[in-house]
Amino acid sequence: xNDRASLEPRNGSRLSLFKRHENLTxxxxxxxxxTIIAVLQLIITxxxxxxxxSPVNLLNILQQVxxxxxxxxxxxMVMIAGGIDLSVGMLASLVSIVTALGVSKWNLGxxxxxxxxxATAVALESAMGFIISRVKVEPxxxxxxxxxxxxxxxxxxxxxxxxxxxxxLNFIKANLIAGAKDPVTGLNLVIPPYVxxxxxxxxxxxxxxxxxxxxxxxxxxxxNPNAxxxxxxNVRAMRLSVYAIIGLLVGLAAVMLLSRINxxxxxxxxxxxxxxxxxxxxxxxxxxxxxxxxxxxxxxxFFLGSIGNAMNMLRLPxxxxxxxxxxxxxxxxxxxxxxxxxxxxxxxRRKVPLPxxxxxxxxx
Amino acid sequence: xxxxxxxxxxxKSFVGVKAMQDISFDLRxxxxxxxxxxxxxxxxxxxxxLSGAHQPDEGSIYxxxxxxxxxxxxxxxxxxxxIYQEHIVFDSLSVMENIFMGLELARGGFLDRxxxxxxxxxxxxxxxxDISPETILDRLSSGQQKTVEIAKGLVFKRKAIILxxxxxxxxxxxxxxxxxIIKAVRASGIGIIYISHHLDxxxxxxxxxTVLRDGRKVSHYEIxxxxxxxLIKDMxxxxxxxxxxxxxxxIGEVVLEARxxxxxxxxxxxxxxxxxxxxxxxxxxxSGRSELMELLFGSAPLDGGELFxxxxxxxxASPRASIRNxxxxxTEDRQNSGLFxxxxxxxxxxxxxxxxxxxxxASPKEDLRTGDGFIRKLGIKAKDARVRAMTLSGGNQQKxxxxxxxxxxxxxxxxxxxxxxxxxxxKQEIYQLMVGLLRAGKAIIMVSSDMPEVISMSDRVAVMKxxxxxxxxxxxxxxxxxxxTLSIGDKAV
Numbered sequence: 051x052n053d054r055a056s057l058e059p060r061n062g063s064r065l066s067l068f069k070r071h072e073n074l075t076x077x078x079x080x081x082x083x084x085t086i087i088a089v090l091q092l093i094i095t096x097x098x099x100x101x102x103x104s105p106v107n108l109l110n111i112l113q114q115v116x117x118x119x120x121x122x123x124x125x126x127m128v129m130i131a132g133g134i135d136l137s138v139g140m141l142a143s144l145v146s147i148v149t150a151l152g153v154s155k156w157n158l159g160x161x162x163x164x165x166x167x168x169a170t171a172v173a174l175e176s177a178m179g180f181i182i183s184r185v186k187v188e189p190x191x192x193x194x195x196x197x198x199x200x201x202x203x204x205x206x207x208x209x210x211x212x213x214x215x216x217x218x219l220n221f222i223k224a225n226l227i228a229g230a231k232d233p234v235t236g237l238n239l240v241i242p243p244y245v246x247x248x249x250x251x252x253x254x255x256x257x258x259x260x261x262x263x264x265x266x267x268x269x270x271x272x273x274n275p276n277a278x279x280x281x282x283x284n285v286r287a288m289r290l291s292v293y294a295i296i297g298l299l300v301g302l303a304a305v306m307l308l309s310r311i312n313x314x315x316x317x318x319x320x321x322x323x324x325x326x327x328x329x330x331x332x333x334x335x336x337x338x339x340x341x342x343x344x345x346x347x348x349x350x351x352f353f354l355g356s357i358g359n360a361m362n363m364l365r366l367p368x369x370x371x372x373x374x375x376x377x378x379x380x381x382x383x384x385x386x387x388x389x390x391x392x393x394x395x396x397x398x399r400r401k402v403p404l405p406x407x408x409x410x411x412x413x414x
Numbered sequence: 415x416x417x418x419x420x421x422x423x424x425x426k427s428f429v430g431v432k433a434m435q436d437i438s439f440d441l442r443x444x445x446x447x448x449x450x451x452x453x454x455x456x457x458x459x460x461x462x463x464l465s466g467a468h469q470p471d472e473g474s475i476y477x478x479x480x481x482x483x484x485x486x487x488x489x490x491x492x493x494x495x496x497i498y499q500e501h502i503v504f505d506s507l508s509v510m511e512n513i514f515m516g517l518e519l520a521r522g523g524f525l526d527r528x529x530x531x532x533x534x535x536x537x538x539x540x541x542x543x544d545i546s547p548e549t550i551l552d553r554l555s556s557g558q559q560k561t562v563e564i565a566k567g568l569v570f571k572r573k574a575i576i577l578x579x580x581x582x583x584x585x586x587x588x589x590x591x592x593x594x595i596i597k598a599v600r601a602s603g604i605g606i607i608y609i610s611h612h613l614d615x616x617x618x619x620x621x622x623x624t625v626l627r628d629g630r631k632v633s634h635y636e637i638x639x640x641x642x643x644x645l646i647k648d649m650x651x652x653x654x655x656x657x658x659x660x661x662x663x664x665i666g667e668v669v670l671e672a673r674x675x676x677x678x679x680x681x682x683x684x685x686x687x688x689x690x691x692x693x694x695x696x697x698x699x700x701s702g703r704s705e706l707m708e709l710l711f712g713s714a715p716l717d718g719g720e721l722f723x724x725x726x727x728x729x730x731a732s733p734r735a736s737i738r739n740x741x742x743x744x745t746e747d748r749q750n751s752g753l754f755x756x757x758x759x760x761x762x763x764x765x766x767x768x769x770x771x772x773x774x775x776a777s778p779k780e781d782l783r784t785g786d787g788f789i790r791k792l793g794i795k796a797k798d799a800r801v802r803a804m805t806l807s808g809g810n811q812q813k814x815x816x817x818x819x820x821x822x823x824x825x826x827x828x829x830x831x832x833x834x835x836x837x838x839x840x841k842q843e844i845y846q847l848m849v850g851l852l853r854a855g856k857a858i859i860m861v862s863s864d865m866p867e868v869i870s871m872s873d874r875v876a877v878m879k880x881x882x883x884x885x886x887x888x889x890x891x892x893x894x895x896x897x898x899t900l901s902i903g904d905k906a907v
Contacts, residue, residue, distance in 0.1 A: 263768045263776045269757060270765050276751040280713055280743055281818070282734040282769035340756045 073346045075389045080353045087360040102363045106232040115355030116248035120303040122326040123255045124296030126347045131292045132272035132339030133189040137196035138300050142319030144204040145171050145304035150213035150314025168301030179293025183286040212315040219309035244306040256344035272339030329354050332382045418605045424473030433459040437631045441605040448616045449609045451626035453863040465496040493573035497563045510534045510547040513566045537568045541595045557588035576607045611698040613902050650894035657870040663690045663852040677717030678705045683883045687857045694872030695861040697901045702881035703861045711743040712736045737769045742819035746830040752815040753803045760785030760799035767822045788817035809840025829860045877901050
């Protein structure tokens with residue numbers, strides 16, 4: 051038929067370093083970013099230890115990113131499975147209002163209220179997951195609808211007012227290392243339980259994705275739903291379950307967020323969907339699904355979380371911060387593609403012409 | 415003669431494949447000239463040369479006596495319109511908008527909707543097509559959509575229209591309609607090149623017939639006095655001794671029996687499959703073979719009929735159930751339904767077998783070992799099982815798909831076009847792997863449009879036509895002619 055055999059092997063035996071370690075590009079950019087900030091601080095303060103890298107500030111960043119980080123872990127799974135979830139922000143607001151109402155008005159007790167709040171999130175996400183897995187409508191649209199609906203429900207529940215609590219959830223933000231001092235600044239060090247929860251959840255999700263059949267199936271469904279179906283995977287059930295999981299994580303994250311500010315309010319989760327999607331995408335998860343991992347997402351979480359913090363350290367006005375944050379996202383995400391394209395180009399140059407597309411050869 | 419289009423000694427090759435060799439061909443005004451030939455005879459290439467999509471390597475093209483170098487743009491400008499098998503229409507626009515797309519009539523900078531509508535109505539009336547110009551295209555049947563494409567040719571006073579298998583998946587009534595429309599177009603003085611696998615259409619329409627085989631022109635006839643048998647004889651005629659010689663394997667007991675399977679465009683298909691045999695399914699594109707395979711594998715719902723595996727009645731609700739019943743399905747479209755391109759060989763190999771294991775945890779390390787094992791066993795050209803499937807060549811990708819199914823330790827293998835788009839060497843390797851399966855006591859169902867492949871690999875050949883199984887040819891009687899007669903000739907032959 052043709053002499054394509056002579057062009058073989060076009061195998062991937064020479065993977066570039068960047069392809070082999072998919073998180074490398076972003077890590078390098080992240081490290082560069084941290085270095086630049088630290089150096090800038092050194093210059094500004096005239097040689098003193100950069101406060102950006104002080105333990106108290108690093109723990110501070112951790113506290114800020116833990117809640118969006120938990121949601122980002124869920125978003126990673128949804129996006130690997132080929133979906134997306136725009137409703138997480140409003141859902142978090144809704145959960146905070148439900149939980150706050152449970153504690154302050156419905157007298158469900160602290161644990162009862164948390165349970166009701168988290169269950170609400172799981173139920174609503176599962177409902178969206180059910181629709182997405184049965185109907186051929188883009189998850190983008192379904193979850194956009196969900197976002198608006200949840201906002202409405204939340205406003206109805208709280209009569210468009212905030213629900214104030216009296217610190218019943220303070221145990222979630224208790225300091226686990228009370229009394230420890232930062233050797234650099236002399237300030238109190240704080241590690242609340244929810245930071246540990248974030249790491250635990252990320253760890254479990256990492257295991258789930260990489261070392262269980264469930265995880266492998268998530269990748270398969272996101273990568274090629276047709277082939278996944280023919281390989282005996284229940285594609286609908288997989289799609290439904292990733293949304294149930296993100297529901298659980300949004301529920302937990304919302305309760306943690308509530309504990310930090312003690313007020314159930316509609317603005318609580320505002321912008322959460324944008325931040326988490328940005329974190330996940332910076333971490334190398336493909337919008338079209340089938341690709342990504344938790345480690346990458348963690349890098350994305352810390353990266354995005356430290357941008358705002360670093361700008362504050364440099365005393366940049368908030369208007370400038372927006373511009374810088376946006377640019378960093380664009381650069382970080384493009385860099386992965388650029389490095390992939392470059393290594394592809396290099397490996398093509400090394401070998402000779404590519405074989406014709408199969409279809410072209412056959413349709414003679 | 416008043417030829418609109420004339421090809422003289424045209425040749426065209428692709429990377430070592432001679433798709434057209436020294437073909438001369440002409441089309442006159444007001445005639446239907448049919449092109450006949452098996453899959454891969456060179457018809458598509460000829461069309462692509464005429465529509466300007468491919469440039470010939472040798473030979474020349476004349477349009478109304480003048481030598482031309484066709485490009486798709488020039489071809490349209492001269493008045494040569496090609497209507498491909500798959501519709502290229504704008505689903506959400508109206509009939510009128512589709513006809514005038516890109517060539518809208520305007521007056522003073524605004525669309526002249528009235529004039530466009532008038533012309534559309536006039537042409538549709540001439541074609542006796544009962545379609546309103548305002549109908550949105552996705553409301554129309556595929557036959558009506560084809561009519562709209564043909565109407566476009568009339569509106570813009572084309573000189574030649576090329577129709578590539580226009581009736582591939584139509585109902586009988588729609589075909590009659592379309593043939594009438596084509597006759598009307600011919601009467602208006604347009605030259606038509608018509609390609610069809612259905613010989614009865616050829617005999618109802620054609621003024622002249624040209625037969626191609628393996629990229630060469632075999633014969634040329636006026637329709638008067640031509641017989642179907644003569645036509646089929648011209649279309650076949652390869653030398654069977656050049657085919658792949660398969661070793662034979664003792665045939666065992668029946669492992670799968672289908673009784674009156676119906677659904678998904680397939681009607682009343684019954685057959686038995688035995689250990690150690692290849693049951694080939696031949697037929698033209700669109701004859702329902704792939705659909706039948708989907709029914710067998712449970713990826714499309716069965717409306718009627720029964721399926722037995724190992725003597726036990728099974729109801730395949732899903733591929734999941736079929737895999738548990740030890741079936742394997744190597745689909746035709748590797749990239750779309752077989753491979754996980756972004757994932758590694760190891761991940762591809764393990765995916766189908768997950769159905770058969772009960773553990774919650776997966777072991778990437780063990781999967782890598784399994785993957786490496788298959789790389790060695792099947793001779794996949796890759797460094798190790800960490801390599802992503804997308805970086806492999808067609809033949810190696812197909813081997814990865816095979817490894818995925820070998821890994822499930824299935825008993826019944828369905829191969830849909832097992833060597834499509836694969837180079838010669840890999841082809842042989844895949845045949846050898848298939849024989850290996852037979853020797854291990856497995857059974858194979860093979861759908862193939864590659865005639866030499868069907869003949870050399872099959873122990874028996876079932877022939878499908880229009881969703882039905884029109885015949886089962888036993889070992890000694892498998893020839894190109896017997897298969898082709900069943901798949902394109904009359905049922906009674």
